[in-house]
Amino acid sequence: MNKVAFLTTIFPVREDFLIDFFDSLSKQTYNKFDVLVVNDGFKNFINVKKKYQNLSITELTYSDTPAKNREYGINYCIEQNYDFLIFGDIDDYFSENRVEECIKFLKLYDVVVNDLSLFNENSIYEKKYISNRINHKSIINKEFIENKNIFGFSNSAVKIKNLEKQLFDNQLVAVDWYFFKQLLQNGFSAIFINTTLSFYRQYSDNIVGLSNNNGEYPLWWERRKKLS
Numbered sequence: 001m002n003k004v005a006f007l008t009t010i011f012p013v014r015e016d017f018l019i020d021f022f023d024s025l026s027k028q029t030y031n032k033f034d035v036l037v038v039n040d041g042f043k044n045f046i047n048v049k050k051k052y053q054n055l056s057i058t059e060l061t062y063s064d065t066p067a068k069n070r071e072y073g074i075n076y077c078i079e080q081n082y083d084f085l086i087f088g089d090i091d092d093y094f095s096e097n098r099v100e101e102c103i104k105f106l107k108l109y110d111v112v113v114n115d116l117s118l119f120n121e122n123s124i125y126e127k128k129y130i131s132n133r134i135n136h137k138s139i140i141n142k143e144f145i146e147n148k149n150i151f152g153f154s155n156s157a158v159k160i161k162n163l164e165k166q167l168f169d170n171q172l173v174a175v176d177w178y179f180f181k182q183l184l185q186n187g188f189s190a191i192f193i194n195t196t197l198s199f200y201r202q203y204s205d206n207i208v209g210l211s212n213n214n215g216e217y218p219l220w221w222e223r224r225k226k227l228s
Contacts, residue, residue, distance in 0.1 A: 002056065003083040004033035004103060009069045010042045010090045017091045017201070022052045024093035024199075030100035033086070038062050038073040067172040070153065070179075075165045082160050089154035093199045101196040102157040111183060111190035112157045113140065113150055116200045124199065131194045138192045142184040151180035151190075155198040158183070 006025065010018075025035060035057045039045055049057050062072045077085050084106050086099060095101075098114065105112045118126035130150050134140075145151070153176050163183075172178055184190060 001080065002032045002034045004030075004086065004099065005036050005077045005080070005082040005084070006033050006086045006088060006099065007036045007038075007073045007077060008088050008090045009038040009040060009066070009073060010045065011040045012042055013090060018048060020093040020199075020201075021088070021090055022048065022055065024096070024098075025088075026052055026054055027096045028094075028099045029097050030103060033099055034058060034082075036060060036073060036077065037090075038069050040064070040069050065170045067168040067175045068170050070175050071166045071168045074163075074179075078160060078163060078165055084157060085160050085163075086157040087153040087155075088198065089152075091201045091203075092154045093201075095197045095199075098196045098198070101193060105191055105193055106157055106159045109191045110159045110162070110188035111140075111151075111180065113180075113190065113192050114155050114157075114196050114198060115192075115194035116152075116155050117197050118200050118202060120202045128194055128197070129200075130192065134192050136192070136194045140184070140190040140192055142181070145177070145181045145184055149174075149177045149180070150192065152176050152198075152200075154200060156180065158188075162188075 008021070031054075033056070035055050037045065037057060038060045040063045045059050049059070060073065060076060062069060064072070074085070084103055086102050088094060101114065102112050115131055116129045117124050118129055134150070140150070156176070166179065168175055168178070180190070
């Protein structure tokens with residue numbers, strides 16, 4: 001078993017989304033990692049595993065709310081004694097150096113959040129979106145995350161040492177905000193980097209994607225109200 005886990009959840013989704021996701025993982029500059037897939041209702045996943053035999057893929061069959069699916073995957077990684085946990089959404093894809101860069105910075109910090117480029121079926125229309133707000137190697141503290149959040153389950157990674165098993169409310173919507181907020185409040189160190197990217201897909205079925213507000217695209221998780 002490798003010491004790095006790349007965790008995602010899968011549900012009935014378009015095949016081209018899967019190709020983008022797994023193609024990007026198969027091209028990583030650092031390849032000693034396991035791909036852990038919490039499968040909530042995607043049929044014939046065995047065919048995906050056959051197509052990407054160069055990847056170490058483990059399918060975890062589990063079906064619950066999105067919050068509980070995330071909880072199950074995170075706790076599985078803790079139980080398996082991985083050192084590092086990298087998150088990625090099944091409908092996104094990633095720079096070829098994402099795993100390598102996350103590991104490099106996780107050796108120094110507890111949490112790493114990387115930049116996003118936004119794309120749709122036509123093209124990438126916003127490059128390094130978060131860098132418009134934050135500089136590379138900025139330290140993210142608990143005060144920052146009180147009323148806004150750049151941590152998503154497609155652009156973040158965490159050191160598993162000192163990470164306790166999670167228990168999410170089954171109806172929790174902003175799971176990423178809640179999860180990373182708790183980590184920062186518990187003293188975990190976090191850094192933002194833009195030397196690698198997650199490509200964040202925008203499409204009609206992405207109910208927690210971006211919305212166009214007078215020509216601007218605020219991230220869905222930026223809120224004004226404090227989350228308890």
